Amino acid sequence: MTTALTIEADPYILPLPGPDSPVVMDRWISPGNTHPNSRYSDDIWSMGPLTDNPGTSIHKINWRSCPATLRSEFRRIVWVLINGELRPTYVQERGFQNRARDGVISMRDNIVQWMKFARWLDRQGVSQLSDCTIEHWKAYAAENTSGCTRDYTRTVLCWLSDLSAFDQLSISPCGATRPPWEDEGIDDYLPAETAEAGGENKTEPLDPTVIGPVLTWSIRLVEDFSEDILAAWAERRSMHARVKATPSTRGGLAAVKIYLQPLVDSGAPLPATVSRLHGVTLAHHYVAAVTGASWNQVHFFASRRGLRELTARRPGPSPLQVPVTGQVEGRPWREFMDYEETPILVRHLATAAAIVILYLTGMRPQEAQSLRSGCCPDPEANPDGSTPRHLIRSHHYKNVRDSDGHHVSAGEERAVPWVAITPVVNAIRVLERIVPEGELLFSSTHHDVVARRKHHGALKRSSLGRRVEALVSWINQEAIAQGLPTQQVPEDPHGNLGLSRLRRTLAWHIARRPGGLVALAIQYGHMRTALDARTSTGYGSRARRGFHGELDVETALAAAQTAARLRDATAAGEKISGPAARRALIGATSIPGFEGALTTPKAAAKFLARDGLILFDNPDAFLICAFKRDTALCDPDPGATAPNQFACQLGCGNAVRTDSHAQSAREHADRLDTKAALVPQPLGDRFRLTADRFRALADAHDSAAQSAEEAIA
Incomplete structure (x- = not known):
């Protein structure tokens, strides 16, 4: 039997947690992490205490998805996975995994596989891990890796092997049996080698006819339309604040009647908005702000006169009193800025800025997600009067590990900054006007432009991906409305505009299409010069x-x-x-x-x-x-x-x-x-x-x- 003396003699052995034990031990929580820590007895465990990357979602472990008969054993081993370290001898034997402790994403993927295995064992009538036989392991491996690639199958089998390895790090092991491929060799359990070259990046670059108009419209939004959009956004927020602070008065109700009754009587369109509950309805906040009335008074008048149904039949705009300065083809791009359209335009403006930054720097999405206001200061002029390039200082995350080889979720600041050309600087400046000083440029809270709900960290890749697709739809509608059908974005032959495709596309076009169609907005020669300044910036001198x-x-x-x-x-x-x-x-x-x-x-x-x-x-x-x-x-x-x-x-x-x-x-x-x-x-x-x-x-x-x-x- 393992004792406290055993724990002292073997630092890899962990004690049994109690019902109130924290899911993540203090030693693994970074000083700046403020995410709440779950308790061992909770049905849902949060991985937040291990998550310091602002672009990563807070993953959770739901124990209700684990069969009740096996739940206590798997709960104990998962806790050891979260808080333990594999023995160096075990890591050394497995040459394909050279670390004792993984990051939170790998932990999540590992746990997902363990949960699948638990459910499979439950269907086979296995109620404790010690009853899992070699035949069970072989059957599960055959059923659940069929059709998978060789590399993915290897990864899954390694995760399954970890089940018994981490079980042995508990002071009271569950008796998880060792998979047969650990003794027989893993090769016989893997599909045959294919002729494909290993390590090839199979991400398809965006078609030139797609990235050309996407980049053109993104830069147009940032450089030509942003002043109008941000001015309208400031005015809308000011109007909204006034309405919130306005009490109901007799004069307010009279002002609502004076404003709306002539529109009703003349058959003119009524200022409309789209409600999730009611569809097209009267823009209550806009009318209240214009008339100086309270929201309740507008609602009272609209309900009494049946204006919700009338507005649905006669929807109209909600013009703001801000000047329009942006132009398309030498003419104003809007007759007026609209109160109800403004949040949509702010969202598209931020998405356009993200595309400009990601595409014209070659950043990975998680690197862009960690950018903060102030990351790209204006450089001081050189003694000869020339101005140095703008530099972006921020964090990177890929393969960042501490001195013990453990993954660092918070990443680290890049030793060499990114070089920013003018469109990128402009995009950063736009985002700095949307978020507070020092905040993440893609803060989830501040890019929730209406509700401002308290979300964790930066916009996630899934959210940014959906926003890119929404921007493409808007571009196509706007191109038609502006009489520019040739500037629409066609469908890409390889699917949606995934964020990872932007980085691949930049490399592809710089290498293969200098001065090509993509240079509608940026002269690629200048882009490559900025990226190839390896001698002056040292960007290419690092091992990675x-x-x-x-x-x-x-x-x-x-x-x-x-x-x-x-x-x-x-x-x-x-x-x-x-x-x-x-x-x-x-x-x-x-x-x-x-x-x-x-x-x-x-x-x-x-x-x-x-x-x-x-x-x-x-x-x-x-x-x-x-x-x-x-x-x-x-x-x-x-x-x-x-x-x-x-x-x-x-x-x-x-x-x-x-x-x-x-x-x-x-x-x-x-x-x-x-x-x-x-x-x-x-x-x-x-x-x-x-x-x-x-x-x-x-x-x-x-x-x-x-x-x-x-x-x-």
Whole structure:
């Protein structure tokens, strides 16, 4: 029997908790955590004391979902999971999990699997863990991992193994049996390996036709409409406060009658709002604020005259007395700001700011969720009068651990800040006007713009995802209303605009579409320059490469595809020209040795480091760049592994063209000539000069083109 002496001799053994014992022991609660701690006997346990990340929901364990016969045993082991640490010997044996204690999200996922197992055991008539046999383990593993990927199956089986491992850390173990894969080896319980490369990011980037208008409208909301929206929001809140403080007087009721009766008698629309209970009804708060009456007096008058039904038949706007300064295509975007529309616009404005920040910095969603007011101060001018870039200082969370290797829910401040270009700074400034000083920029409480309910932390990813979809719907309605149907957002072929897709899309487009459709709002050359300032910011000098690692993977994959296309084109008989033709063909033939391996930042960086052999397609310049730093005319940074494709120069020694490039250049020249005939002469002359330049490039290719065999000889 295990005794108190055993606990003292073995620090990994935990005592039995009592009914009033806290679910989370004090040692695991950070000093700033104020979430209430549940008691062991509670039916619902909160994981709040372990949650310091503002972007993470407060997860709960509901013991009513665990079978009554097994509840006491599983409750004891879950408590040990929350408060215990796996023995180093056990961790070392399991090379695929190199930590003794996980974060709250992993704990939650683990507990979910244990609960499923408990319910399955209950259906098999097993009422205590010591009666679970090897046959039970095998049957459960076969039934509940069928159709799962190999990696996910491995994770599930490891979580199940933890059940017996944590049980052994209790002073009074339940006797949970050891799964057979712990003794026989896990490989026989996993599905077969597939040909897919491990570690590949399968998140699909957003289509250019989708991200273009989304980004354009988001920046438009932030930079052109925000003053109007925030002014209307301030006026609405002021009116609402006045109504709340206004008592009922005889003059107030008379003012309501003077305001509403002429509208009723003339058949004019009535100021309307949409109520969850009553649908379209009279805007009581608006009418009360305009007339100086109390809300009760408006309600009394409306009820007596049947205005709820009348308003549903004749709904009208609720104009605010604030100026409209924002414009679309040179005209005001609103005739007036509307009292009832304002909360919706504030919500869309905040969502637009989130898109701008997430997309144009490459932040992970949880990193953006932790941003606070004041995170991006205006920099002081340099002695020479130049102004440094704005820097964003905040926390990151991925793989943040303390000296004992334990996950740190609160994350840590990044040693190197993000670089913020102007649209990002503008978005932060807008959010700083919505939330109080020092508050989270995406505070759940302050972005609940009407009720201001006391929510935990920042808006969660699910909420932000729904808000993005709502913004897209609003953009499409607004584009039609503004007579701009070409600026609608089409459906993306891969589904909803998930937040994780924004980060992937930025890397994809910077690597593959410099100066492309996405540059409707931002010139990508400037964006890449800001992100690639590795020497000055040290952003890429850390072991964990962050967004640059993702950018390197996309760049490497794009270069590999360019090389494969060149190899296929020359094999099909296309000719090649340019000072770097021979080098490009050598680079193209080396690609098969790398195919399937360019899925990690480390592999991508190694591939891109082969100076002179990496090929970058530049469709805007109608060429391939066989990038070599010493001969590049695009002024690459020292140590750069990719060209500044937006600064491609004629006469560069890295240029390569094929017959397809020459044909595309001629087709583009023809399009420019067509445009030249439709515009004023000075602009038309410039179009014609550019067209002649592209035809000259195509002619030069034709005169110098060689077959692949001739070029490489």
